[in-house]
Amino acid sequence: MEDLLKVGVITTTHGVRGEVKVYPTTDPERFPELDYVLLDTGREKRKLEIEKVRFFKNLVILKFKGIDNINDIEMYKQRELWIPREEGQDLEEDEYYIADLIGMKVVLEDGSSFGTLTDVMETGANDVYVVENGEGEEILLPAIRECILDVDVEKNVMTIHLMKGLI
Incomplete structure (x- = not known):
């Protein structure tokens, strides 16, 4: 079993203040409950605390604490967001990760x-x-x-x- 669960992928930036649009790979309503996600930078998993969550069409717009500029997050387009398995939702019968x-x-x-x-x-x-x-x-x-x-x-x-x- 995997220790981490993918919750989304950063599709693009949103505005100039460091927000990103995320394509959710889990229930989008799950994001307001999350305190943080782990960003796969390609070399490591970087912990990013979630400051604000909004919704736009089928995407989730996230603002991370300490990332206030488009230049600080732009390099992470198409990167995956993960959470530890223990942070995952409880599953119903016949539901699986x-x-x-x-x-x-x-x-x-x-x-x-x-x-x-x-x-x-x-x-x-x-x-x-x-x-x-x-x-x-x-x-x-x-x-x-x-x-x-x-x-x-x-x-x-x-x-x-x-x-x-x-x-």
């Missing part, structure tokens, strides 16, 4: 190997799991109860039912 799903072994309901989960696409209606099979092909699986039978994070295994028309 994407970080825990990536790399998971995917097996069919009879136990035979199907592939590896390589990505999660968030579509709005339901997530779509991208699974790479043994031949390097990508298969898209809807994250719905009829298709995803079981997810065992501890064993790192997902059991699926292949619905007609999926492959």
Whole structure:
């Protein structure tokens, strides 16, 4: 399991006073509850205390303490923002952190190997799991109860039912 959870990506600056627009990779309403995030600078994770949170369309606008100038933050465009796992939200039944799903072994309901989960696409209606099979092909699986039978994070295994028309 990952120790850190990605909460967003800085898309661009906002104004000249050091604010940034962030594309959230978690529930956007989560940001007002956060005291800080860890900025992946490329060399290290830099702790940035959150001073102010606003929302604009599908983005979150963040202002960090001590960063008051566009020049202090501009170099971090397209950089990821993280939080420690213990700061993550409590999950409901059948909810998982994407970080825990990536790399998971995917097996069919009879136990035979199907592939590896390589990505999660968030579509709005339901997530779509991208699974790479043994031949390097990508298969898209809807994250719905009829298709995803079981997810065992501890064993790192997902059991699926292949619905007609999926492959």
